[in-house]
Amino acid sequence: MSKRPGRPRGQSDTRERILLNARELFARNGFDRTSVRSIASAAGVDAALVHHYFDTKQQLFAAAIHIPIDPMQVLGPMRETPVAELGWKLPALLLPLWDSELGAGFIATLRSLLAGEDISLVRSFLQEIISVEVGRRVDDPPGSGRVRVQFVASQLVGVVMARYILELEPFASLPVEQIAETIAPNLQHYLTGDLPGLG
Incomplete structure (x- = not known):
């Protein structure tokens, strides 16, 4: 047989x-x-x-890389969001996710990746999945999409560090809606506003 x-x-x-x-x-x-x-x-x-x-x-x-979240949970809704609203949509999607049980697993994975030898995997995830997906939609002037998304990533990684890894108070205990609403205008500016040196 x-x-x-x-x-x-x-x-x-x-x-x-x-x-x-x-x-x-x-x-x-x-x-x-x-x-x-x-x-x-x-x-x-x-x-x-x-x-x-x-x-x-x-x-x-x-x-x-042991991320307990399907990237399409974020990328799917992002594809359907108008460019002018991406700065608001990103934190509104990510912060509740990071605060959930699944998010706790993600933060633990990120902590171990950053502490270990797998930093290239984090970089690959940010630059080749997230940057490509969002960057091509905000590539104005041409060639600026990648750096625009990296400015956004710097803000979001900062939120992760301050809230979940360093657990800085009172930031760590603020409602996710408050953080999302506070950083959204900055994120939108990074994505679609005039940035020094970009055309």
Whole structure:
């Protein structure tokens, strides 16, 4: 009796092998330059099996770096938000997420990544998933989208550091709505306003 193709024994082992190889390739090559096919090849499985466990490359990346949040929870609504409202939408989406149980797992993962050797994975996530997704929509003047998103990232990473990692009071205890409303105009300015040196 022949085995079914592409379905090695021990599904749990197979999934872990895919994640292990994905993590290594993402760290070495970044998100954009790592294909699902190359991960499948390194793991010794068919690419269809990778898609069986992880629908998209973004979901595989999130699982590989132990982010307990599907990036599409953020990217999906962002795609439907007009550019003029992105600065308000981002913190309104992210802050409640970070304050949730899922968010606690994300913060713990981020803390360990920053403390370890996997800073390249954080950089890849910010620059190759978030920056590309939002940056192309705010690329005015042409070539400015990436740095605009990095200004936004600097503000959001600052919120994460102050609120969740350093736990600075009273900031750590402020309602998420208050923080979101306070930083939104800055975020929107970074995304669509005039910035020194950008055209």
